[in-house]
Amino acid sequence: MTRLFGLPEHVVYATAGVWALLIAATLLVLVLRWRKPGHYDELVSRTASWWWMIGAFTFAIAVSETVAIVFLAFISYLALKEYLSLIPTRRIDRGLLLFAYLAIPIQYYWAAIDWYNMFLVFVPVWLFLFFPALMAFRGETRGFLSAVGTLSWGLMLTVFCLSHMAMLLVSGEVHNPVAGGVGLLFFLVVLTQFNDVAQYTWGKLLGRHKVTPQVSPKKTWEGLVGGVLTTVALAAVIGPYLTPMDVLWSALAGLVLGVAGFLGDITISGMKRDLGVKDTGGLIPGHGGILDRVDSLTYAAPAFFHFFRYFFTP
């Protein structure tokens, strides 16, 4: 593959496409605000946050693979911290939670050195066994089960699931002659985020019938179907350009991403409902917390990774 600025040429042009879309969306939002001042403040801060997020992502993938891995690990850190700050925790586990954070550099190190088996078992096997035993050693049994359960789920979601992005970046390199590991990462992240926006937009335009009235009353069948179809269409266009998949396989990958993204979204919504909060935090103006932004990726990253690995690696 041809390289431009150290990146596969196709990724550079695709990135330029994302920026063009961002600029077009920004102009649209500015026109809306100019026509009806005060009506679109939320949309304006949302768009401003997209500039920061797309800027950070572009910077991270452009500098080097190592910077990209550190950036993805930092997202896991922010997500785990937000999660641990939201859930009820026991005072006795304070020191132990520091160990939980240590899981992040270790897990991303397995991804960085492309040690797939260790990457796969570290959180679901070793940490799954380690933390409950450590809690038992500390001797406090009151609230033991909920402490074990919440920590294990949080580590799986924010560390294990999200780290599939880093593993895709590293291990995908040799299996993608078109645009390398970074092309696959780009395909996953951009389509998942696009899918969120598409489902939201279709829902706003046509939304009538609620999918999950108890969990996320704003989600509608119209938004879900319209969003997934839009994602499938975009995936079919950019898939052959960024990945070794042809049009049909790319469309299927788009379907996997769209549905998985939706499931990740409602899963985090279920957690928020239980905790009685609207947003998981205030880190990203207009969006909420980091978990509100990466909720769909917690499902889409492992789903796409294993889809691609099963069908496209020997």
Add this chain to the structure above:
Amino acid sequence: MSKNPLIRVMRFLFFAVVVRAVILVALGLTVRHRERLPKDGPAVLAANHNSNLDALALMSLMPLKLLPKLRPVAAVDYFFTSKARGWFVTHIIGIIPVVRGSARKGVNPLVACEEALDRGEILVLFPEGSRGDPEKLGRLKTGIGHLACARPDVPIIPVYMHGLGKALPKGSSLLVPFNCTVNVGEPLHGTGSYNAFMKAFEARITALAAEDKHPDWD
């Protein structure tokens, strides 16, 4: 505070780099009603107290250009236990030392605070006095009310913080990352009686605390 330019640069770098890295990046603050923070001195930020990080978190809410005016108010007996510690809190943190219990001896312990406000400085003050039980609001001491009534023109901004008592509670030196929420209240003035001010202040802090649902911690 020191006039020595070298010490002032050290203080600036400490707050611009170390404090902001720890408070804003490693921990992370969610600030509600940021627009209620004072644009300039004199003013008093009066917050609940859970952690040694409280003063640093409040100070990092303010722009760095106001740093020379930011003065946390702290007890002499707690911070001046060694020469190095005393130097650090005086010159780098820039505290105004208060002698606890001096009012009983007929001395106004708040003279230095009043003078600082007259110079247009911004005080960071913890009306509970000490940190007490983590993440529980303790009984308010009288200092804030006396200060408010002595300088009725100065806005007193009530602030409720949650989370730092989990990140670095009393009695621990192990920092564990937790997000911290900071709810800034509408400013109050000590124009009425002392009792009226204390009542209004306590009501406002309690209302700020009730704005969010905080997870269990026990």
